[in-house]
Amino acid sequence: MLSKGSIPIQAASTPTVPVSKTFACAAFTVVFILLSLVPATQAQFARPGELPRIDAATRAAIVDSVTAAIDSIYVLEGPAKRIVAGLKKNLADGDYDDLTDPAELAERLYRDAQAINHDGHFRIAAMPPLDPAVAEAQQDEDPADVERRRQLRRARNYGFKKVEILPGGIGYLRFDEFAHGDEAFAAAAAAMNFLANSNALILDLRYNGGGSASMIRFICGYLFEENAHLINWDIRAKKKTVQSYSADYVPGRRITEQPVYILTSDRTFSAAEEFTFDLRNLERATVVGDTTGGGGHTVASRIFDFDGFRVGMRLPYGRAYNPKNNEGWEGVGVIPHIAVPAEQALITAQADALRKLIETEEDEQIIAGYQWGLTDLESRLNPIELTKQQMKQYVGNYGPRRIFIEDGALYYQREDRPRYKMEPMGEDLFRVGDLDYFRLTFERNKSGKVVKIIGLYDNGRTDEHERDKG
Template identity: 30%
Template sequence: MRIVILAAALAVAAPLALAATPVAAQSAAKFDSRAAIESIRKALRENYVVKERRPALDAALAKGLAGGRYTVADPQEFAMRVNADLEAVAHDKHLNLRHNPELSAQIGTGGQRDDATESAYWRDLARRQNEGVRELRVLDGNVRLMRYDGFFWNGEASQAAIDAGMAFLRGGDAIVIDLRTNGGGSPDAVRRLASYFVPAGAKLVTFHMRDEAPAVSHAEASIPGGRITGVPVYVLTSGGTASAAEEFASHVAGFGFATLVGETTAGAAYRNDFFAIPGGFVLSASVGRPELPSGGDWEAKGVAPRLAVAPDLALDRAMQDALATLAPKASGPARTELEWAAARYAARAAQARPALPASAYAGRYGERTVTADGAGLVYQRDGGLRTALISLGGDLFALEHDPRARLRFVSANGAVTGFVLERADGSKVEAKRG
């Protein structure tokens, strides 16, 4: 078989990578549009996952060829026209054509299989992106976050990156896995990550590939440190969360080990292969479909979140929920700190507004200064660090860089006269406006 099996991966995850050839070189390229179209038709007739849709795709391409629609000199324009015709028939996010002579040459006419382990191109891409694990952070309340941008699978290298990320998350009192910019990847990586949360041996998904016997993916029998249980887990999604990332989101929904926060995912369920097309083109075509344990898949409908919110507010909403869940388990100042932090994230998610214009709060308060700039209010003690004030609504503000304190402004006759700096340990500092 020809080609780069990225198991649902980077046709969605990295369209720019597929189109990485310099524009000048692309425009100057010579190609035979008829040969390219005939190659695309053959690949789809023999491989496209939805067999009943193959004749319509073939007819659309044949019509465009006969009518001269594809007789253009610019390979980019050629690809755009082909993609428009394929989209009109299939509405398939994995089905597309790109001009990428470098990758096309790597695939070659004989083709190569690539679970990303046999292609230097994808191995290097994965290495430079730390196998998809792009960021690890400790947030307020010891909530641990991992931003995971691609379900890469390079065997031991990818496994080690996932395991390292999970070892970090394991130390958190709550966990956030950010898939908002994750366009997919390998079901092997999905299985590894899901195995940290679902029972050993649990059935994850059945793949139906061409005319091959179905292949079933099960959770791994053992993983380093054992399953993660007993802590709140949140998975952030967006409309750009696609393919293999949606498989993981489906397991979140199906097994209930985490809360999905954000917006409904892309709805790209099929698995794709890449085919080298004459003229330096690469065709991504769906060649298989998944089936979840409950039946069905997420194609064209995506996976809906339990906490629906705009993607840019998803982390704030997850943090609000996580901290509110953790607060009752704490006591004393620690509990107050968690409650205040939850309120701060809630205000950010709700985009809370102060009672007065920013300029009304600006001024000198003893040895402290509050200034207004284009972004809002900034607080600073003489000789100390500047920190943004986050509105909690009304005259109450959180300090961005000090979760153990907040400011409550005092007004008289509509004018701000001072503030009270409240601390989580119960102490207070009162300051009058100068």
């Protein structure tokens, strides 16, 4: 019983923005196709006992199909040849003779291949046969399903989750996927143009698992003055190299003079890693956070049909690398310039941006504004806890102002206005609730007793009151 054929590597539609230049071949569209993204009716793995038994001829046909795909497609030629030789030797030595269940054979082939060359993207699995009715339905997709997916993507704003201007004029953009299509590009353009006046730019990719390379090129178009060579892709099966460039044209203003920060986590993966890798290598961004996931290969699906079952493969087939040194991020991730836990990445990047703005600014009033924000951030990175005895030093009335302890925390209230929880920022310096424009500091006498309260405002104004006697 022989394989009836396979589903070839599929090609994505050509992006509508400038994409890449190639050499040694005609233009080629890099695609990311994961077996896990095939509809559930196609990609549900079978468990042992669910599929018809196989004989020696079918075992040989499965091994032939699997090894042929590895030999012709797998991204690295050396490991591909070792895997092929190892699996064929195991078959010839009779190591698979007792395996009459397709699911068990597929799992064994997968484990044997991994023992020869470990690859987190590689997979072999047996699957039930595709229902002919399902296959026919997939040829003519229900327009309602297409529209539903479009509405869901639009409701997620194509991954663009949050955009704002942080203290100090620092622009912040969180986006959780690299979407493709005209509406996605429009959302990206709106976000980037909103941030065009920023003093620095923070791009948050901590929750971004990847997506389309076309969005990488589009956003990079805003960050470089001219067309920039971002990365190369080697496609072994095609014997070609793809050169990827930033977009020649983007709508609106470019952001080319401001420093850029990229926030990463171990969940930052695939296209999000390429974006980070590109800007890091081109010295256009400072990377802050955790080392990324390490997915630097493009992945294709290959499915072989047999009588009563199918065998599916997930095959890495393209390798991304820096054209200057031939290095990529597969298996190692993109290493940050400033390594901190992902949850501290935003504050760390903000603080670093403000320090650099202070270094280059000459206007004292502007520097004071930057310093106000920096003091807040540094206190959050290095939190202070006060004992109850230390809190008691501040308790008392200061004219119209009152400091008191409630539920183990210090509180501030002025006359009959709302009361605010106080958080220590430094020696005798406190944050007051969510009032980002106002802080409190205290003055002590020579014996160290607190005798005065001083209100500090972000515009430089102060007001103070002596502590009531008695």
